[in-house]
Amino acid sequence: MIEFQGVSKHFAGKAAVSELTLRIAKGELTVLIGTSGCGKSTTLKMINRLVEHDTGAIRFGGEEIRRFDPQALRRRMGYVIQSTGLFPHWTVEKNIATVPTLLGWSRARIAERVSELLALLNMEEAFRHRYPHQLSGGQQQRVGVARALAADPEVLLMDEPFGALDPVTRAALQQELARIHQLSGKTIVLVTHDIDEALALADRLVLMDGGRIVQQGTPTELLTQPASDFVRRFFGQSEWGIRLLSQRLAGEAARRGEWLEEEGIAASLTLREALSVFIARGTDRLAVRDSGQQPLGVLHFADLLRQKGD
Template identity: 75%
Template sequence: MIEFNQVSKVFAGKEAVRNLTLHIEKGSFTVLIGTSGSGKSTTLKMINRLVEHDSGEIRFAGEAIERMDARALRRRIGYAIQSIGLFPHWNVAKNIATVPALLGWPKAKINQRVEELLALLNLDTQLASRFPHQLSGGQQQRVGVARALAADPELLLMDEPFGALDPVNRQALQQEMLRIQKLSGRTVVLVTHDIDEALTLADQLVLMDGGEIVQQGRPVELLTQPANAFARDFFGRSELGVRLLALGRAGSAARRGEWLEGEPIAATLTLREALSQFIARRTDKLPVIDQQQQPLGVLHFSDLLRQRETN
């Protein structure tokens, strides 16, 4: 879907990105992570030409982006950012419909798409007539994501999209993005500085420093096989075990065919979250239910030790 080949970008005589080579597969959820100034946001913005690269080549769906019309390119790419950028004097429906309207979609098709996206992002249809200032921060961010998805883009770029949200809304929207990405098979590239968010969302993780890629691969590979001391220190040597637990799910580790009484936990809970439940409830076994609220099995405290092998 996206190829960077020896790409560099210079700002005021300083290289922000240096000889970057990166291939992003179609249908993947790729997360760019690193310290401030590592080049991750610049890398993201070069994909849709909000920032033009100085050397090397970037290809989108097999075509060099410098040979594409910038506006036509951007209409094939959804873009969601932390500040959201909703138009304050437009209601929710009109904000979501921004790109389809620019593309000349029929009104009936636009209305149908707005309804689909409100449902997809668990937003009440009554919100369609409200204005941004009448929404909570979490609702505004969901509308921003809906707008980015409105024209059914081939690629979705997200730059620190959940950074301004409180922990509860942030976690909820992360799960929504995972669900949407799995349902649609859409390619997503997200920038974050939050390690836990990156581990939750990524199937491909790209660690950057000083405008270069330090290491890339599956999250479990970066945690258990760090390429160097920077990668090892970035993810935290003392927190390795807990972060590995964040990669596993209760449903995958639960023992099928077993059941016990008590308040169940959801199969989608990470093993890290399950660990908190074990401690809070002072137990070594937890019942697990599936998405249909049906009994799935029992998670044993000892099963947390198996997660490294299952990831």
């Protein structure tokens, strides 16, 4: 859906992005990650022409993006930033309706779409009449996501969307984003500096440094097959094992045919989360239940030691 071919961008004579070649598939959640100044936000902003590339080609649906009118292009791409950018004197409903209103949607269609998005983001109908200052930070960010999704864009671009939130709210919104991606199948490009967030959300992870791609692949591939010492250091050699556990689910590792008569854990928990439960309960075995709360198997603490990403 989105393709960079030999793309470069300079600011004041200094390269922010150099000879970048990248393909983002339709329906994929791609995460751009790297240290500050690595070029990840510039790369994201070049997709919707908030920043114009100097050389190379960027294609959207096979067409060079410079063939599109910038405003028309942006209306096909939802955009979410860290500060939400909500209009303070507009209600939640009016903020969400920004792009549909520009596109000439009817009031009835807009009202219906706002209701759909509030439900999708687990917000009550009463929120539609509130103003941004009446919302918590997490609620404001939900409205920002709803506004980006309002006109059903083909692509959702997200620049450090959860960076200013507390850890609990941030974790909840990460789960919401994963659920929305699964339900909608939209192409999402997310910029973050949070390694655990990237590992938890990405279908494809793109690690950048100095305006270039250092390595790309699935999170498990980058953890188990680092292309350089930089990649190893970036993901933290001392935390490598813990982060690898975040890539597997309890339901995948549970031993079938075994069961324990005790409170079970959800099959959707990561092995990293299961490790916390092992320690909290002081046990070496955990019953695992499927999404219907039916017995699935038993996870042994020893099984965590055998996870190598294969």
